[in-house]
Amino acid sequence: MNNRLFRMSKLRLGVYFLVGTVFVVGSIDYLDLESAYAAQQQILLDLYQKNQTLEAKNAGYQADVHELSQVMSQRDAQLALLGERVEDVEMVLGLDGNDIEQREADWSTRLHLVAMDSALKAAMLEAIPNGSPLEYKRISSLYGKRSNPISGRKQTHTGIDLTCNVGDPIIAPADGVIETVRASKKGFGNFLTVRHAYGFMTSYAHLDRFKARNGQFVKKGDLIATCGNSGNSTGPHLHYETRFVGRSLDPKILMDWNIRSFSLPFENEKKVNWRALAALVEERVNQKLLLSSPPRLLAENALSRLSHIDRVDSGMTISGRQVQ
Numbered sequence: 001m002n003n004r005l006f007r008m009s010k011l012r013l014g015v016y017f018l019v020g021t022v023f024v025v026g027s028i029d030y031l032d033l034e035s036a037y038a039a040q041q042q043i044l045l046d047l048y049q050k051n052q053t054l055e056a057k058n059a060g061y062q063a064d065v066h067e068l069s070q071v072m073s074q075r076d077a078q079l080a081l082l083g084e085r086v087e088d089v090e091m092v093l094g095l096d097g098n099d100i101e102q103r104e105a106d107w108s109t110r111l112h113l114v115a116m117d118s119a120l121k122a123a124m125l126e127a128i129p130n131g132s133p134l135e136y137k138r139i140s141s142l143y144g145k146r147s148n149p150i151s152g153r154k155q156t157h158t159g160i161d162l163t164c165n166v167g168d169p170i171i172a173p174a175d176g177v178i179e180t181v182r183a184s185k186k187g188f189g190n191f192l193t194v195r196h197a198y199g200f201m202t203s204y205a206h207l208d209r210f211k212a213r214n215g216q217f218v219k220k221g222d223l224i225a226t227c228g229n230s231g232n233s234t235g236p237h238l239h240y241e242t243r244f245v246g247r248s249l250d251p252k253i254l255m256d257w258n259i260r261s262f263s264l265p266f267e268n269e270k271k272v273n274w275r276a277l278a279a280l281v282e283e284r285v286n287q288k289l290l291l292s293s294p295p296r297l298l299a300e301n302a303l304s305r306l307s308h309i310d311r312v313d314s315g316m317t318i319s320g321r322q323v324q
Contacts, residue, residue, distance in 0.1 A: 119285045121262060124278070126220055127197040129173040130257040133204070134227060134238050136162035143250040158248040159203070159241035160255075164227035166208050166236045172218045173202060173254070181214045188239065189231020192224060198277055205239035206230050244272050 141161035147154055172194055179201070180193040188205035192212070195201050208228025218224060229236040242251045253269050266274040 119288070120278070120282050121259060123281050123285055125257075125259065126175050127281075128200055129196060129202050129242050129254050131173055132162070132255045133173050133202070133240060134162050134164055134168060134170050136164055136168075136238070138163050139252075140235075140237055143248075143252060159205075159239050160251040162227075162238045162240060164236050164238055166226075166228050168227040169211075169223050170204060170207070170225045170227055170238060172220055172222045172224050174200070174220050176202075176218055178212045178214055178216045178218060178224065181210050181212070183210075184231060187231050189233060190225075190228060191231075194218065194224065198280075199245040201243045203241045203243070205241075206233045206237060247271050 139160060140163050141157055143157060143160050145154065146157045174194075174196045176194040176196040178192065179195040180191065180203075182191045184190060190207035190210065191203065191205050192207060192210060193201060193203040204225055206228055207230060208226045210225050212218060212222070212224040227236060227238050240251050242249045242254050249269055249271060253265050257264050265272070266278075
C-alpha cells in the first residue's frame with residue numbers, strides 16, 4: 001500500500017515538474033515574442049517618422065522647384081522684353097541704332113554695348129553733380145559778372161541764386177560726403193559743402209536748417225538741408241555753387257545735365273577735361289562689367305539706376321534718409 005502511494009506521489013511530482021517546465025518555457029517564449037513584437041513596432045514607428053520627414057522635405061523641394069520655375073519664367077519674360085526693346089534703349093542712350101554693322105551684330109554684342117553705355121552714363125550721373133538740388137521758383141541771379149545786390153559793386157557771381165520758400169528741401173545732386181557744416185548769421189549764413197568724386201564739389205549758402213552731419217556719406221537725392229534766408233540775404237533763396245578742383249563752374253550747365261542731354265557739359269563747360277574723365281570712368285565700368293554680372297543683368301541694373309536718376313532730376317524722388 002505504501003509502495004503504491006509512493007509511486008503515485010512520484011508520478012504526481014513528475015507531472016507537476018513537467019507542467020512547471022512547460023509553463024516556464026512557455027513564459028520565456030511569450031516574453032521573447034512580446035519583446036520581438038515591441039522591437040518590430042519600434043522599427044515601424046521609426047520608418048513612419050522617417051517617411052513623414054522625407055515627405056515634408058519632398059514637399060519643400062516641390063515648393064522650391066515651383067518658385068524657381070516662376071523666377072525662371074519671369075527672367076525669360078524680362079529677357080524677351082529687353083530683347084524687344086534693345087533698339088529703343090539704344091535710341092534713348094544715343095547709340096546709332098541705324099548703323100548697318102551694329103544692326104548686323106548679334107543680340108548679345110548689342111546688349112553688351114547697351115550695358116556699357118548705360119553703365120557709363122549711370123556712373124557719371126551718380127558721381128558728378130547734375131540736376132537741380134532744389135525745386136526753385138525762379139533764378140534770381142545767374143553765374144558770372146553782376147552788381148552785388150547788397151553792396152552794388154560789380155563782381156563775379158561764382159554761383160547761381162534760386163528763390164524758394166523757407167524750409168523747401170535741398171537734395172544732394174550726386175553721391176558724396178558732407179565736408180562742411182557751418183552755422184552763421186553773416187555772409188553766406190548757414191553754409192554746407194559736399195565733396196563729390198573726381199574733384200567736384202558743391203556748396204549751399206543761406207540755409208535754414210541742416211539735415212546732414214559733417215563726414216556723413218550721402219547718395220544722389222538724399223535730403224541734406226532746407227532753403228532759408230540766413231546771412232547777408234535779400235530774401236529766401238539758395239546760393240548754389242559747383243566747383244572742379246577749386247575752380248568755379250557754371251551751375252546752370254550741370255543743373256540742365258541729364259540722360260537726355262548727356263553731351264551738354266562736354267560741349268559747354270571747358271574747365272573740365274571731360275574726355276579724360278569719361279575714359280577713367282569707362283575703364284572702371286569695363287572692369288566691373290568683366291568681373292560681375294552678365295551684360296543683360298548689368299544693363300537692367302544700369303537702366304534702373306538711370307531711371308532713378310531721371311526721377312530725382314525731375315524732382316519726383318527725394319530719399320527718405322534724413323538726419324534731424
